[in-house]
Amino acid sequence: xxxxxxxxxxxxxxxxxxxxxxxxxxxxxxxxxxxxxxxxxxxxxxxxxxxxxxxxxxxxxxxxxxxxxxxxxxxxxxxxxxxxxxxxxxxxxxxxxxxxxxxxxxxxxxxx
Amino acid sequence: xxxxxxxxxxxxxxxxxxxxxxxxxxxxxxxxxxxxxxxxxxxxxxxxxxxxxxxxxxxxxxxxxxxxxxxxxxxxxxxxxxxxxxxxxxxxxxxxxxxxxxxxxxxxxxxxxx
Numbered sequence: 001x002x003x004x005x006x007x008x009x010x011x012x013x014x015x016x017x018x019x020x021x022x023x024x025x026x027x028x029x030x031x032x033x034x035x036x037x038x039x040x041x042x043x044x045x046x047x048x049x050x051x052x053x054x055x056x057x058x059x060x061x062x063x064x065x066x067x068x069x070x071x072x073x074x075x076x077x078x079x080x081x082x083x084x085x086x087x088x089x090x091x092x093x094x095x096x097x098x099x100x101x102x103x104x105x106x107x108x109x110x111x112x
Numbered sequence: 113x114x115x116x117x118x119x120x121x122x123x124x125x126x127x128x129x130x131x132x133x134x135x136x137x138x139x140x141x142x143x144x145x146x147x148x149x150x151x152x153x154x155x156x157x158x159x160x161x162x163x164x165x166x167x168x169x170x171x172x173x174x175x176x177x178x179x180x181x182x183x184x185x186x187x188x189x190x191x192x193x194x195x196x197x198x199x200x201x202x203x204x205x206x207x208x209x210x211x212x213x214x215x216x217x218x219x220x221x222x223x224x225x226x
Contacts, residue, residue: 042216090155103155
């Protein structure tokens with residue numbers, strides 16, 4: 001059983017609000033990822049991190065930002081939410097090297 | 113262009129029946145192929161992972177096969193159960209970067225009816 005947690009599970013918020021999606025893992029994994037997934041579509045990588053103080057943008061351009069101050073914590077922030085940000089956001093982590101990624105349960109974000 | 117394509121897009125079967133899901137990929141250089149199960153509203157859960165040298169791998173009632181020459185994989189589900197209803201995602205990793213970039217298929221939506 002993977003130990004990676006995302007909060008909140010569901011979030012409905014008004015346009016212009018600042019939000020932070022939390023992701024924590026207790027497996028000591030170096031690599032962490034954020035994916036965005038629309039219904040019926042594939043996952044798209046928006047951010048990743050190799051370790052503490054390391055963050056990179058993924059394949060899909062995103063207005064969100066991330067930070068990695070601690071190994072176990074990889075929060076994603078939207079400074080000003082818009083309806084176009086409505087989506088499911090999935091956090092994942094993996095050990096160094098090529099290992100299966102473990103996913104959190106996701107945060108379903110709705111911006112109204 | 114690196115791509116992962118899955119078929120069928122959706123599938124409905126009766127409980128107890130077997131089914132096979134397909135995955136074709138063009139990712140190069142190839143590192144490994146993974147099958148994930150994603151329940152509605154949840155994150156994907158890994159079922160199997162296969163490297164270039166592995167032809168088949170099983171996880172309970174799930175058996176994945178890999179033909180690295182033709183760049184095809186299949187996921188066979190035996191004696192389906194209602195709880196197998198989910199999206200099954202094929203994910204291919206390349207060796208072209210330290211990240212081991214993952215390429216996701218759109219998934220096959222499986223529905224098991226009683």
